[in-house]
Amino acid sequence: MTEQQIAGSEPAAGSMKEVRIPVFPDKSWRITDFGAKGDGITDNTKAFQDAIEACSAGGGGTVVIPAGIWLTGPIRLRSKIRLHAEQGALVTFSRSFDDYPLIRSNYEGLDAVRAMPPIYGENLTDIAVTGGGVFDGSGDAWRCVKKHTMTERQWNELISQGGVVDGGGLWWPTQEASEGRRATEALQAEGLMDIALYEPYKVYLRPVLVGFTRCNGVLLDGPTFQNSGSWCLHPRLCEHVTIRRVTVRNPWHSVNGDGLDLDSCRYANILDCSFDVGDDAICLKSGKNEQGRRTGVPTEYVTIRNCIVYHGHGGFTVGSEMSGGVRHIEVCDCMFIGTDNGLRFKSTRGRGGSSRTSVFPTSG
Template structure:
């Protein structure tokens, strides 16, 4: 039904400093299936939205796989089911008008050993999962609905007054922080530190007591090869929506991933320790990060030592999300060789979001991004932040946040790194801030190139603890021009053909005694009152204007 495809062999020649590097993204192999068809109705499935069809649908999947594979067909209708396990050589095909609705009855989801946010943990079984499967697909024009509202907590600030009143009246628990939770079991888990993590002091009774808190991801594919997701709508996930884990040769094409904007941990797709991936022509409208690259967390991720690498993302659209294209924060195994092009972000909190923190370790490098279009970004259009604190990127109304304490630590295996990243042809109509780069005193954000870009934003560019940064043919039209560019302890930073708002107050503010070797060239200075201001140990001698 689907032919193997060599589909993409791309050679990128990228200049970083004076070195020339050649990158080859390998083929992404798609699955192939026999023509045999297995309708779930043959196994007793009934589309009334009431009867539980778990056994019937699973029987169709099992027989299809055991007899050499083919297509398990879900016809039009409302098919209520418990969790299903996809098997090798099976294409689960949802016809137009078909909705695979996963039950809100949590007793149908047994506790299983799984993985959550980069750690091995106990979780409820995912509605859809596969492990060590080869040659699998979920295709068609139907809907897969995880019934996530039965699982998720909701913050009061994210609902209208009438919505909040209705939610509270439905049952559940409200804590002192105005967070609604679906049950006492969830509330108990929420007050414990990582209750799902394995430890000798936890037994089956303990995990059962916090079962509701251990929300599953909608689709988890663990150690699978040759995977196709095409055409289907994945929506209303209890936690992350699509989670390929330690898998390879993954194609995601023409899917729609949809979660409520307020959905806690409602990520779109999280590639974790995966390789050879294509995501194209898909739409994400979710409650957390949309297109997210991960590779395990802290010591667990470094021990796994499986980077996410050789990934192609193109032609995707992101609406509500915490980040459009995102790296981290669980990136301890590394993220390498990712190519992103021709994507549109509308209303995403952050456009291009790179996040990590001390303790992660891991190297993120050789990320190539071009032709990205953004509109109405509430936060930063481009962000690199090594002080990630695990909170929503845009503060809620009235929320106060303190800046992190700046300290220098020794560099060791726990020190994360962002380096060698090229961003070009980025156009932003509306953002709070154009660019924000924040490294650590002991580990700068290094070798970032931004070229051929136009930012319309309230604030301009802020750079902290970064080196080897290049801006070429970048225009920043910001409301706040005092300053347009703010550099704190930045080194070796160049602006070539830099444009900014007319009648700007201060073009550049320098701070910190480690600021040095800042240069502007091919730039007009007649439209600014002050070219440079130096404070807190920096001097004007650190910058040159040509």
Template sequence: MVVTCRVLNSLLVAVALLLVANAPEARAADAVAVGWDSAPDILAAIEEPTFPDNDFVITDDAYEGGAEPGGETDCLPAIKAAIKACNAAGGGRVVIPAGEWFVKGPIHLLSNVNLHAEAGAKVQFSNEPNDFLPPVLTRFEGTEVYTYSPPLYALDQENIAITGGGVFDGGADDDHWWTWKRERGDINKLREQAESNVAPEKRVFGEGNTLRVNFVQPYRCHKVLLEGYTLNRSPMWCQNPVLCTSVTVRGVTVESHGPNNDGCNPEACDGVLIEDCVFDTGDDCIAIKSGRNADGRRIGTPSKNIVVRNCTMRDGHGGVVLGSEMSGGIENVFVEDCYMSSPNLERAIRLKSNSMRGGYLRNMHVRNVEVGEVSDAVFRINLVYDQPETGPHVPHVSNVTLENVTSKKSKRALHLVGLPDAPITGLTLRNCTFAGAKQPSLIEHVEDLSLENFSMPK
């Protein structure tokens, strides 16, 4: 049964009971339901990297004469030499001391290296795109491509980390990187190549292209730790682990308000912990992804087994978001003990997809989350997101629970929009209070909605 309704609290409860009574059999796209009792095993399986007690300080003369502070001399040669020496010696920390350091190009990590920027260190990256060539394998909005290197990057490495209390500044502004937000030619070309099954190694975008880079990107890496630093002025997505296993993001502060400046986007990763972080961003605070359209289906790797806890979300399009590039599927996501609030935070929990993307979103569980205010809906699912046309790859959403979630101010409590041929199933809101909603909730094409001790006081 498909229901379209605009309701206040009492009518919403009645509709939920009717939907439960008419719930269909589970679809083939749905897997076995996974609940909170699985979270401890997921956390136990995430391995953190460990490093020998060896420091390789970038000011040491052994590394290309040593890096010079002050923010004017290029320190990249010294950093690259220290990373190479650290890796050759079996691992340790490459230490960036307090001070200002200019880096004219990308830093590529190697196995067993912990890049450690001490408190008081500011690493200022060049904002000249050509400094980030030659092209490397990366992803642009969920599509594989060879283009500019992310400023902090690793490919096929193991046991790596970026740590410390320092600041990494990408140098992006309205005159550098961000202005390419309006340039669609190379984006459209890349998407056409992916839809036409052009091999990734032939999707090469070199000098003069306008594909912005993500800031921190470990690609196909195992045992990754991102901890303690601050990120400013990212060209695009701030942190984007891709096809990684055992990723820990802890105590990171993201203050970056450019276009598409998502705070942390695990993509096609297995085993991710994001905890004790602060996100103040120009786009989603956390957005879990798994590839876009044909390219996501070609790789076919879901994001799964992800825990988010004890984080603070300020400005952003969404607090914790699934999608929209999720063609490989997303499952087993757990969110707890977070605080989300800002007049510039649009939604708290958000799932977004469309029938060009396909894939599935299942087994997402949220509990003990306090929302001060959001400008749109507290809980939003939209399966017609950014979709000028319909496609054959309908997404499926199932087994999503919110428990002990409170909100004080919003436009709507709920905005839940499924598809006629793929209604949203298996939603449970338990012990939730969404107060101060200015407009009625919107529910379209939803089946099997359960509201238990749910209220929406004025």
């Protein structure tokens, strides 16, 4: 894809604001020039990061991932960098929990400690992930599984691989993951955010696949994002976000397997995308309870157009974390084929927030 093809702005529908699309210098660095091997076995974490650092030092541009199977740990982007996965490229993220440092983050509307997302960026300007390749988060190594979502044969095969089954019919990858919810919620309730306290429960603190926070000028154009440990795409407190022509896939039974969670963002276009996921597909959020009200940043000026959802709890969803409000939203020409609900608005008493959404003729 040339620089001209990704440059410029796309107007949101109707009276919506224009969404700025980032432009990148016409320079490129190939990960193979930094020692990467696309054999599916070699750990390419250092090669990816060296290529990104070289690109950043050179004033920005494109980091190219050629066809092949590329095993890596988390990829941390820098400003003015486009990560471009060519057709035939499969980036598969490590299944070793030790490769994912814990970071201070936000999840389900509350400040939290979580494992670093496989594709991660914070406080950046002009970033992109493009191309016809596939990014696989190896989320099945992290997720718990509900017994009632599987056949007896599938369940028996799963538990024969190890892990822990609790009294509620949930399989967990480790004992630490099984104990994680109670332990980490207790730490959060006390306001304790010391990362060291959460280390014993890292396996429970599943990462989203793509996590961008406080970034301005975000483009996702073309790739497939699949098999996330938790939510798949999570831009938070970002402005000028364009997500177009992407495919998002998670197993239908994946716990918290959302497709897109646009969280306290403004000026966004979601265009011509496909979702087949285990929870809500296209979801707008803005924080939870007191923390959400204190942050007070709504998700606003968003257009969602020509998207298709094959499976999901909600095709288009507002909430349930929406204490900062959701407003100035247009949804049009979308198809929701196998969803529990096509349009889903959810919250709970006491959270506050408001929603202003226009829904135009939508199939499904």
